[in-house]
Amino acid sequence: MIPSPAIAKVFQGVASRQQMFRMFDRHAQRPNRWDGDAAPFYADEWFEIGETEHDYMFEILPPLWIRGSMFAMREYMTGSVTSVFFALRIDEAIRYFHGYCDLSDKASVETMRVAIIERESRPVRAMTRQERLEHIWSTTADDYRGYAGDKWPQSARGKRTVVLYGGNEGTFLKLLEELTDGEIAVKLPVHLAAFPPRSPREEDAMFTFSVVDVRVVIARGRTDAAANGGFRNPHYGLLPDKDERQGLWIVGDEGVYLLSNGKLAEGQRALAVYAEECDPKTNPDCRHYKRRYFGGDDGIVFIDAESLEAMLSTNPEATYLRAEFATETTQLSVITRS
Incomplete structure (x- = not known):
């Protein structure tokens, strides 16, 4: 029998009381329910609940025990597995989980x-593929979900x-x-099906920009520089002449975006193109994403046009520029995706 992956979010959104009680036993239909160790099916699954449901369960x-903002249920689900309820501060708000x-x-x-x-x-x-599958399982009625039995190939049973x-x-x-x-x-509700897919966690800390947009921003900077006498200084005059050359800026404030750096005429605005992951018009969570992966403070990173165009030329098939930020470094790479 195949249990769910370890540390799995199994429901998207805040579960109602009815949904909460139903998910307490997501594997009620498992084969040989009363035989063997059921702990691998339940351990490490979690979902969000409301404050009312949290207090109701308290x-x-x-409780078996109380530790700060956490408490454990006295009645075990199976073996040594029991419900633990959490009240956690995330992004300045208290949220509740089981x-x-x-x-x-x-x-x-x-x-x-x-x-x-x-x-x-x-x-x-945003949801990973596994989170989508777990949400489908959690919300599918018992009559329409189950476990592969004896009529299935041996490798699929359970x-x-x-x-x-x-x-x-x-x-x-x-x-x-195996769902496509x-x-x-x-199978997903319409509002979840529209969520962008997320790659595994190690790939999350990046910002991507269309190569077409990158070239347009560079070209716009050159056009403005030719018309208005050069390139702008991103250091607000603190470092005269530094980085006053053709290129672009990666700016982090309300979101993260590329900005052309040619000097501007009075009233003129630079061209800005947002990262796909961090556009406030399309991602309501972009401020959070920016804080986590760019930093809490506003910032500007200058990218030299000559170096960037040389990178793009090494992979003519590339469709996106990817930027990843560490404490003191910026890593750029080009990737191809549809």
Whole structure:
């Protein structure tokens, strides 16, 4: 039997009380329910709840223990796995979560707490493929989900299945993990299907700009410089003549964007192109993304046009410029994606 991945967010949004109670036993239909160790199915799954639901669960039974803003349920779900409820401050707001922790592992509660904060400190209006699958499983009625049984190939038995509609062919079962992107979009609520897909965590800390847009910003800077007597100084006069050459700026304030750097006529505005991940017009969480991956303070990074164009020329098929920021460095690379 195949349990859910460790430290898994299993529902997008804030669960209602009805949804919360239903997700307490997401694996009720598992094969051999009363046999064997069910801990791997439940341990490390978590989802967000409201303050009312959090307080309700606190009052329903005396907790097993209380540790600061966390408490554990006295009744275990299975084996050494029990419900732990968290009240966590994330981005200056208190939010509430439920997670299943295996208390035989002394580090499990802290590991869960850190994982929740890490996940929710990323833009919430984005979902990984696994999060999409888990949300589908959590919200699909019992009659339309289950586990592969004896009629399935040996390698598939015990894996989760969902019912799909096949048009003239009627309904059919498919392994949850094998759903295509199109099938996932159909199964998700409309507002979640529209969320941008996210790559794994290690790929999140980046800003991408269309190569076409990059070239347009550079060209605009040159045009403005030719018309108005050179390039602007990004250092507000503190470093005269430094970086007054052709290039562009990566600016972080309300979002993160490229900005042309040619001098401007009175009343003229520079050309700005936002990163796909950090445009306030398209991503309500862009301020948070900017704070996390660019920094809390406003900033400007100058990129020399000659060096940037040389990089672009090494990969003519590249479609995006990717910028990643560390404490004192900026790493640029070009990537190709559809």
